[in-house]
Amino acid sequence: METRSTRERIWRYAPLLIWMALISFASSNAFSAVNTSRVVRPLLLWLFPGITEESIALTHFLVRKAAHLTEYAVLGGLAARAFIGSSHQLLRRQWFLAGLVLVVLHALLDEYRQSFTQSRSGSLYDSGIDVAGGLIGLIGFSYLRRRSAGNLKSGLSGHKRT
16 A cells, blocks of 8 residues: 555656756756757758848747746646645645645746856746746646546536436
């Protein structure tokens, strides 16, 4: 029984912890604007040979901000997945709030850590984008959960009529 419980916890929390570690790695020098421009710029020039430097700079900026939004949307979804199945009743009942608190804390701590990284800077603006992404992930998880529950109920009631 204890082994099953341990496996279930690992299955629930490991993806969340791994994703948090990946976000932290993405906040390192390796993914600074200078380094990501080495990929984005040539790709844009290849796709759009006549693109202007201003358009390249704007697209690079938007790609980086979209990455913030996306990585935290995934974090929100993984937090919801972990907390909704928790063995702790409070986490199960308050999964949305717990997920939001985790997203906010991780976003703020990540930006604070970036302020000490040479090629990065901490930004409350980026934390806001991160939190918005986390909310999207939490709301999306909630929507899919309710939709799935609705399909199950309608499927059961449809079965009874037949």
